[in-house]
Amino acid sequence: MIELSTEGLVHVYREGSVRAVDEVDLHIKAGERVALIGQNGSGKSTLVRHFNGLLRPTDGRVVVEGADAAGLAVAQLARRVGLVFQDPDRQIFAGSVRAEVEFGPRNLGMTVADRRAAVDDALSAVGLAGDTDTNPYDLGYSRRKLLALASVLAMRTPVLVLDEPTTGQDLRGVELVQRVIEEAHSAGRTVLAISHDMRFVAETFDRVIVMRTGRVVLDGTPADVFAERSWPALRSTFLEPPLAASVGARLGLGSTPTDGAFVSALRRVDGPAPDA
Numbered sequence: 001m002i003e004l005s006t007e008g009l010v011h012v013y014r015e016g017s018v019r020a021v022d023e024v025d026l027h028i029k030a031g032e033r034v035a036l037i038g039q040n041g042s043g044k045s046t047l048v049r050h051f052n053g054l055l056r057p058t059d060g061r062v063v064v065e066g067a068d069a070a071g072l073a074v075a076q077l078a079r080r081v082g083l084v085f086q087d088p089d090r091q092i093f094a095g096s097v098r099a100e101v102e103f104g105p106r107n108l109g110m111t112v113a114d115r116r117a118a119v120d121d122a123l124s125a126v127g128l129a130g131d132t133d134t135n136p137y138d139l140g141y142s143r144r145k146l147l148a149l150a151s152v153l154a155m156r157t158p159v160l161v162l163d164e165p166t167t168g169q170d171l172r173g174v175e176l177v178q179r180v181i182e183e184a185h186s187a188g189r190t191v192l193a194i195s196h197d198m199r200f201v202a203e204t205f206d207r208v209i210v211m212r213t214g215r216v217v218l219d220g221t222p223a224d225v226f227a228e229r230s231w232p233a234l235r236s237t238f239l240e241p242p243l244a245a246s247v248g249a250r251l252g253l254g255s256t257p258t259d260g261a262f263v264s265a266l267r268r269v270d271g272p273a274p275d276a
């Protein structure tokens with residue numbers, strides 16, 4: 001089943017300005033894990049803001065679970081698509097961590113018991129279970145990003161859209177975000193995430209879509225998109241393939257080599273390690 005589509009989607013912010021999104025046709029199936037990448041200003045955030053009605057098309061159509069988004073109110077879209085903003089400070093408004101995460105479930109009309117479970121699960125998933133009474137602005141940036149993620153997770157929408165979820169996260173934070181995506185995927189939810197972190201993208205998603213100046217220039221598996229033949233298109237939107245892909249290609253291991261493949265290839269070059 002197709003969960004999210006755009007058909008000839010165009011977005012122009014002001015009359016006469018550039019087409020931030022320029023004739024994009026996309027079909028994302030239920031349960032897919034999709035990464036959206038591309039240089040700054042290539043239209044990624046503009047594109048995804050159409051899926052929850054924050055922006056409406058200048059031209060073309062957006063379809064969510066088979067329904068034209070033009071006929072759905074923002075409140076109806078909010079039940080289907082949870083969008084975590086790129087900038088947490090444009091999303092967070094409540095005076096405590098718990099109040100922030102409770103807002104969405106309360107608005108959706110969840111029962112008290114469901115709401116409590118949804119809020120507790122979301123806070124534990126992002127490692128904020130011990131901070132329920134904290135004022136969000138006393139958290140550092142990386143934890144405010146995780147709070148914004150929790151507040152959307154708690155709405156238990158079938159679709160999760162994450163705009164740069166790993167920005168500002170250390171390795172532990174990145175692993176936490178990966179675990180959240182893995183759990184959402186196991187529960188059958190669709191995940192679309194924007195990222196500039198090519199290693200995170202290669203490790204976490206089944207499909208990678210590359211944008212340049214409002215258009216889609218590549219769309220395939222991480223192995224396809226990071227393969228050597230795609231490097232010119234990646235470079236044209238100021239992206240580098242992940243280091244593992246470029247080293248892997250040089251060692252003849254392909255664009256998504258495993259750690260084990262690297263170890264064997266290095267043994268072939270160096271001979272066995274002294275203590276092996």
Ligand SMILES: Nc1ncnc2c1ncn2[C@@H]1O[C@H](COP(=O)(O)OP(=O)(O)OP(=O)(O)O)[C@@H](O)[C@H]1O
Pocket residue numbers: 013014018020038039040041042043044045046047086
């Ligand atoms: N609110 C706005 N008003 C006018 N123009 C905008 C607005 N938001 C974005 N733009 C312009 O639209 C284009 C696409 O921007 P967008 O934020 O969608 O790109 P992006 O791919 O998400 O970039 P980044 O990686 O920097 O987040 C850019 O030219 C940008 O300057």
Ligand SMILES: [Mg+2]
Pocket residue numbers: 044045046086163
């Ligand atoms: Mg953006």
